[in-house]
Amino acid sequence: MQTQSALVIGATGLTGSLLLELLLESSAYQIVHVYARRTLGMQHPKLQEHLIDFDQYQGTVQAHTLFCCLGTTIKKVKTKEAFKKVD
Structure with a gap:
């Protein structure tokens, strides 16, 4: 079976951090990439x-x-400008 990888953008927020937990626990993905502005503080x-x-x-x-x-x-x-930039 091919190694499956996931990429999460926004993993430091509420929704992204919960999704990240699920992906790390899941057997569906062997690699989980996170692109973020700041470190997650976890390994x-x-x-x-x-x-x-x-x-x-x-x-x-x-x-x-x-x-x-x-x-x-x-x-x-x-x-509003900062909101529009992120959202």
């Missing part, structure tokens, strides 16, 4: 963490499945 044999600047990133990503959990609230970011 797991299946976890491969990539710290990036989303404003500057021009590389490619490779995974069998992509999960996008980006999002925020206007209360958290304070301005």
